[in-house]
Amino acid sequence: xxxxxxxxxxxxxxxxxxxxxxxxxxxxxxxxxxxxxxxxxxxxxxxxxxxxxxxxxxxxxxxxxxxxxxxxxxxxxxxxxxxxxxxxxxxxxxxxxxxxxxxxxxxxxxxxxxxxxx
Amino acid sequence: xxxxxxxxxxxxxxxxxxxxxxxxxxxxxxxxxxxxxxxxxxxxxxxxxxxxxxxxxxxxxxxxxxxxxxxxxxxxxxxxxxxxxxxxxxxxxxxxxxxxxxxxxxxxxxxxxxxxxxxxxxxxxxxxxxxxxxx
Numbered sequence: 001x002x003x004x005x006x007x008x009x010x011x012x013x014x015x016x017x018x019x020x021x022x023x024x025x026x027x028x029x030x031x032x033x034x035x036x037x038x039x040x041x042x043x044x045x046x047x048x049x050x051x052x053x054x055x056x057x058x059x060x061x062x063x064x065x066x067x068x069x070x071x072x073x074x075x076x077x078x079x080x081x082x083x084x085x086x087x088x089x090x091x092x093x094x095x096x097x098x099x100x101x102x103x104x105x106x107x108x109x110x111x112x113x114x115x116x117x118x
Numbered sequence: 119x120x121x122x123x124x125x126x127x128x129x130x131x132x133x134x135x136x137x138x139x140x141x142x143x144x145x146x147x148x149x150x151x152x153x154x155x156x157x158x159x160x161x162x163x164x165x166x167x168x169x170x171x172x173x174x175x176x177x178x179x180x181x182x183x184x185x186x187x188x189x190x191x192x193x194x195x196x197x198x199x200x201x202x203x204x205x206x207x208x209x210x211x212x213x214x215x216x217x218x219x220x221x222x223x224x225x226x227x228x229x230x231x232x233x234x235x236x237x238x239x240x241x242x243x244x245x246x247x248x249x250x251x252x253x
Contacts, residue, residue: 004228018225019132025231026139032238033146036245040153043249044160052253059249067242074235078228 004078010085021080028073031099035066050113058109065102133211133224140204147200150241154193154248158186161252185251192244196237203234 012018039062042049049055072095079091161183179187207226 002229007228012223012225015224016130016132019136022226022231023136023139026136026143029234029238030143030146033143033150033241036238036242037146037150037153040150040157040245040248043252044153044157056249056253060246063242063245063249066245067239070235070238070242074231077231081225 006078006082006085009082010087013081013084017084018081021077021084024080025073025077028069028076028095032066032069032073035062035069039063039066049110049117062106069099137208137211140207144197144201144204147197147238147241150245151193151197154244155190157248157252158183158190161186182251186248189244189248189251193241193248196241196244199237200234203230203237206230 039059042062043055043059047055050058076093076095079093082088083090162179165180165183207230211224
């Protein structure tokens with residue numbers, strides 16, 4: 001398997017930008033891993049937080065968001081890299097807004113679950 | 119022959135920062151993986167202690183313990199994959215430190231990042247299966 005075709009278009013960007021883009025990818029990957037670890041930890045370490053069905057659904061949603069985030073972070077890296085190679089504007093992404101909403105919603109849901117716990 | 123003055127060290131320490139970002143990523147993956155292993159271990163311990171108390175002779179482990187074991191193995195494999203990616207990448211980054219401006223291809227290969235993303239998706243599948251089996 002070889003590199004995608006866009007890797008041969010345009011010019012090689014400044015190494016600082018390439019490496020910064022890689023670190024951004026890794027930061028999103030860690031966010032995805034944190035969601036996965038959080039989902040499994042919640043399921044195992046806080047079994048009383050909600051009735052089993054609700055707890056399992058919440059944990060699975062967190063893990064699914066983690067999986068989606070891993071895919072999105074690769075796509076985002078590739079799009080940024082292509083834009084940099086072709087001297088284009090960096091593409092706009094809804095990822096930050098989306099993840100802000102996800103984290104805020106998770107915080108509210110778990111706050112409610114903790115407060116209403118019998 | 120290059121003198122230190124002609125090839126100054128990168129003032130932003132970019133490769134070091136990137137290598138450290140890979141290391142942090144490995145640690146996150148190990149934590150997620152260990153939690154899945156923990157679920158398998160506690161299910162195994164629970165089953166064994168139950169057998170002791172009941173005094174029953176079991177011929178093997180129940181399907182859900184085997185399923186959790188498979189999840190743990192998948193989690194281990196994905197972590198190993200990520201570690202291999204990180205080790206290769208860190209090695210390349212450290213090799214490139216000497217001459218960054220002339221290095222045309224210090225960037226990561228798309229295949230490596232794609233492998234990393236795929237490994238995390240596989241880890242997520244293992245996590246979801248582990249959560250479902252732990253019910």
